[in-house]
Amino acid sequence: MTINEVSHSWMEVTEVEEFLREPPAGFSVEVLCSGYRVHSEPEKSLVLVDDFDSCKGKIVFQKSLGRKVKMHNLWEYTSMRNSLLTKRIYLLMSACEDNFSVTGKKAANEARVLKQFVVSIDSNNPFIKWQMERGLDWTISSVAGESYRVDIDLTELLESWAAKNIHIITDKLKVKPVWRDASFTLKYYSDALFDFPHWFGFSKRKFNLRLT
DSSP states (O other): OOOOOOEEEEEEEEEEEHHSSSSTTTTTEESSSSSEEEOOOOEEEOOOOEEEEEEEEEEETOOOOOEEEEEOSSSHHHHHHHHHHEEEEEEEEEOOOOOTTTTTTGGGGOOOEEEEEEEEEEESSSSHHHHHHHHHHHOOOOOSSOEEEEEEHHHHHHHHHHHHOEEEEEETTTEEEEEOOOOOEEEEOOOOOOOOOHHHHTEEEEEEEEOO
């Protein structure tokens, strides 16, 4: 398996092993007997990576908020929104083999992980920032009045970028990976007594970040 990796200022895709070996500016890696602990500077970066197991042991991002961020008041929402629009965002994503079941349908539980990557997005990039701001405004109609869930999906963005910049070869064949975990979720919990839209699943929203 070989990776031809190209980085841009607004987006960087780094194999997990490389990230641990040579962490970027603002990060440091502590080696433990059970794996690794990754330290970061929350003032500059927004890390949304859950703890995960790898061939090198358990990897923990110490200051991470996790892939699903919970907010309970207007201050927490405002702080999170500001981070999404000003900091570099870090996520863990997996490139998987595109498997199909005997019926011709994708068998997600059978997908083989080819590589795991730490993907960072610079939310200060004008186009990314515009999409993020517009998406948040469109999906969140009322912060204080109701609970909601918003999924921010980077699959399309990553597929467009990876098609030109990343080549994965396995069993001497070039494969087009399927990207898994290429999204993160914001969950806002209102203190409203009767939050019917949330109860019945009507408050779920989603928007995509795109390359063009």
